[in-house]
Amino acid sequence: MKIRAFERRNTETVIALWLACGLTRPWNNSRLDIERKLTVQPELFLVGTEDDVVIATVMAGYDGHRGWINYFAVSPEYQRKGLAKQLMADVEVRLKAIGCPKINLQVRVGNDSAMAFYRAYGFEEEERVSFGKRLISDVQP
Template identity: 60%
Template structure:
């Protein structure tokens, strides 16, 4: 897998990847999420490619207090080969170089395999409750 920044021409392939990985939801328009990321730390929206085809993605963010991971995805046919782990290592490298002391991420409680993945690479559940409030509806 080659890792590089997201290109505008990757949009359709990334959305298809997210759909195949079960990451899209009706209340989050993936095109709008991509558009928003293009305007904030664009260089930290990475894709993994094989033979120039997008097969993985990760959005990385840092607000000066915590790092955040969103849209980590690997195409089903490329899983169990270390690609997600490699993307997380790159995210950790970038965030640490920026002075980020801690990474946060959110996982749906029903997603047992993803919870197991993060535990296997050294992440642990924090003693917090995640709250959210939608400010802009993606309709």
């Protein structure tokens, strides 16, 4: 798998991949999420490709304190081949290179396979309660 920055021409494939991986939610708008990311650290929005077809994604960012991982996904037919491990290792190098000391991420309750991956990879479960507050509604009227 080759890893490179997302390019706009990948939009439809990436959205289809997120749908297939169950990452999309009605209150989020994948297209807007992509457009916003292209304005903030777009170099940390990565895709993994095989024959230039996107088979994995990660949307990372460093806020000056922590690195964050979102939209981390491997296409279902390519799972359990070590590709998530490869992609995570790559994004870690990129975050560390810009001084990021720690990665945080959130997993939806019930996403056991993701939790199994993060544990196997070396992430530790931390006792936190996650809060969120929406500033802009992305739901289309």
